[in-house]
Amino acid sequence: MASTLETINSSEDLKRLKMAELETLAAEIRAYLIQNLSRTGGHLGPNLGVVELTIALHRVFETPTDKITMDVSHQAYVHKLLTGRREQFPTIRQEGGLNGFMLRTESAHDAFGAGHAGTALSAALGMAVARDLQGGQNHVIAVAGDAAFTNGISYEALNNIAAQTRRMIVILNDNEWSIDRNVGAIANYFHRIVTNEHYKHLHDSAAKLLQRLGGKTVRNVARKAEEAAKGLLWPSMIFEEFGLTYYGPIDGHNIPLLIETLEFLKREDKPVLLHVLTQKGKGYQPALDKQKKFHGLGPYDPETGETKPAGLMTYSEVFAQTLVELANEDKRVVAITAAMPNGTALDLFRPHHPTRYFDVGIAEEHAVIFAAGLATQGMKPVCAIYSTFLQRAFDPIVHDVCLQKLPVVFCMDRAGLSGDDGPTHHGLFDIAYLRGIPEMVVMAPKDENELADMMKTALTLDGPSAIRYPRGVVTGVARKAKPEALTVGKSEVICAGDPHRTDVAIFALGPMVPMAEEVATQLEAEGYATAVVNARFVKPLDKETLRTYAEQEAILVTMEDHVLMGGFGAAVLEALDELEQDGLKLSVPVVRVGWPDQFIEHGKVDSLRQKYGLTVEGTLERVRPLLASKLSKRGSEAWPEHARHRIAG
Secondary structure (H helix, E strand, O other): OOOOHHHOOOHHHHHOOOHHHHHHHHHHHHHHHHHHHHHHOEOHHHHHHOHHHHHHHHHHOOOOOOEEEEOOOOOOHHHHHOOOOOOOHHHOOOOOOOOOOOOOOOOOOOOOOOOOOOOHHHHHHHHHHHHHHHOOOOOEEEEEEHHHHHOHHHHHHHHHHHHHOOOEEEEEEEOOEOOOEOOOHHHHHHHHHHHOHHHHHHHHHHHHHHHHOOHHHHHHHHHHHHHHHHHHHOOOOHHHHOOOEEEEEEEOOOHHHHHHHHHHHHOOOOEEEEEEEOOOOOOOHHHHHOOOHHHOEOOOOOOOOOOOOOOOOEHHHHHHHHHHHHHHHOOOEEEEEOOOOOOOOHHHOOOOOHHHEEEOOOOHHHHHHHHHHHHHOOOEEEEEOOHHHHHHHHHHHHHHHHOOOOOOEEEEOOEEOOHHHOOOOOEOOHHHHHOOOOOOEEEOOOOHHHHHHHHHHHOOOOOOEEEEOOOOEOOOOOOOOOOOOOOOOOOEEEEOOOOOOOOEEEEEOHHHHHHHHHHHHHHHHOOOOEEEEEOOEEEOOOHHHHHHHHHOOOEEEEEEEEEOOOOHHHHHHHHHHHHHHOOOOOOOOEEEEEEOOOOOOOOOHHHHHHHHOOOHHHHHHHHHHHHHHHHHHEOEOOOOHHHOOEEOO
């Protein structure tokens, strides 16, 4: 006999179910999520928390006609299950399978793609205004967690909703968490609403009315209860001041109450906000016990919730450990994160220096300007922000940090490919958006020791700097006792090649260095003199070492875990042009290995590198034809002016 879940492919199927069957469906979805994600990994906790809310939304509204946006959209797994993607669900976050976030190209039911916070309200308002201009009657619903309300974009949207649309529903999904527990005044504000006993009593009464009655009677009586509570506690509620009629808080796991309330709000001809209380990880004790871990994780044992222990430290952990040591030595060092203490490992720094640790919530722009302010007063702020999230703060980096030449250190976790999370989380653009800014120093370590050295280096500078390092475990080299400052702009020649006539010189950046060494080993075995250079610095670039090999007419190869456009390889080409403008005659081929000018899908890192040619063999396939041409011309003009091949990707 088919389970209830197996009979659901649309909102019409949900409408046929009785309330008791909806409760059964919720239990089946939870069990299904726990079992499936134990194999693929994913955002388990957030999705367990929105099961009943998502069921109610699809029972009351009809997508894709009605539009539902979800902030970040990592909590959209239940939405996917209820909109015809159940059979594909075991492929979620796997190459060629379902994306871990909403994706417009995946389904018409995904009204707006997302992977970063703060987008749901603005996007929904755009859809509502478009509906109004076109004379439509459909509904637009934005679902945003309480963490999203620490994000400035959400308030920019709130400032415009009442003025720009006649009808829209905002659902505040309040579970007190983003990845870590929410912080700041907004989180405290929501907590005061939820925990006030008098307010809770009045809302319980309103909830019972909503379940029993309907229409005008509910509107009048429930609003009186709301107004009495708000008048007692505060002169006005913040959302009311923005022009949204506020309802709640109500139990986000009570399906009948959610359905009745949404049916009621569906008839309201004005912008409204419904405050629902949910429990992240509901129904699975390991996820309740370890909220941070089960926000998003890899495969685990569904019975115990245990994951396979990693044998090595991660780059994030090395970063945090090093920062603790550097802060021990210098009281001016402070650490800043934007709601990612666990992801950046700054939760390991916090116990050692609690007064010098700052979590500003999902507010990257504020984090950067806050750091700039600290720097003006002689502090040494270190901003630990994922590469993909730092791009949200581009203007403050330019305007507030670099223009004033302030010594802020940006430690960019998850630089390069971020695997299963896909295009919203790949850190493939940071070199391009940082290296064009005056005063900025940009570094990338080949291993954990070099990460520590670069952090030490950054804290000696009197201007801004950025260090990009990958997600995942370190290389496992023997750790040095103490980090040492590097010479800014100086690369490391790992293998010098032939001092008189090197055939190939590989300039590799960060985690691509080991691959470069493998390429060199293969070329040496084939009889070619090959040099390997650990670039270390994208800006300033080591032009002297580059010049050395260019003058030997070596084939130059650049390797980077970044898009080619505007990346490290592009910086090398620009440097060669500058050397030529200085009067040098340089006619050498340049082979650039990196990611193409497109958004890279989700999948395993090794598999995606294989697909796009960021491999040893892929590099050799591009170099060997040039070597054959070079050898055939040796003794004459080896590389005539027209022969500089600027080969991309």
